[in-house]
Amino acid sequence: MKRLVFVLGLVAALVGGGYAVSSAQETGIEVQHAHGTIAKGSTVCIGPISRFGGTGAVNLLGSTHGTSLTWQLLALNVGNPPVVISDATGTAVQFRDETTVADQFDACVLKTSGQAQDFDLTLIAEAIAP
DSSP: OHHHHHHHHHHHHHHTTTEEEEEEEETTEEEEEEEEEEOTTEEEEEEEEOOBTTBSEEEEEEEOSSSOEEEEEEEEOTTSOOEEEEEEEESEEEEEESSOOOSEEEEEEEEOSSSOEEEEEEEEEEOOOO
């Protein structure tokens, strides 16, 4: 419940900033999503998200209709700085990780130059059947 309240508060705070964030969790899958407009020099991140029981997959999906953006998947471990495990530049990205050991994960999109543009960013944790 605390997480839902936090996410809803975050959505309310961010909608005025040009993008929205949402989260959904069902048995065996958790999805976090952000979309909107990103400006030059900005970074938008979603997360943290955890693997189910420490196993499963984490998926990063991103797209834009504008010029290339930088998309990152970060591994987060308590007491350590974030580690970039995927760093791709393009108008679309799909990345799946089943092997990185981490407490949690974040996904980010970065805009370094040019005009503001749209983006769509999704971070998914899913259980993998044995």
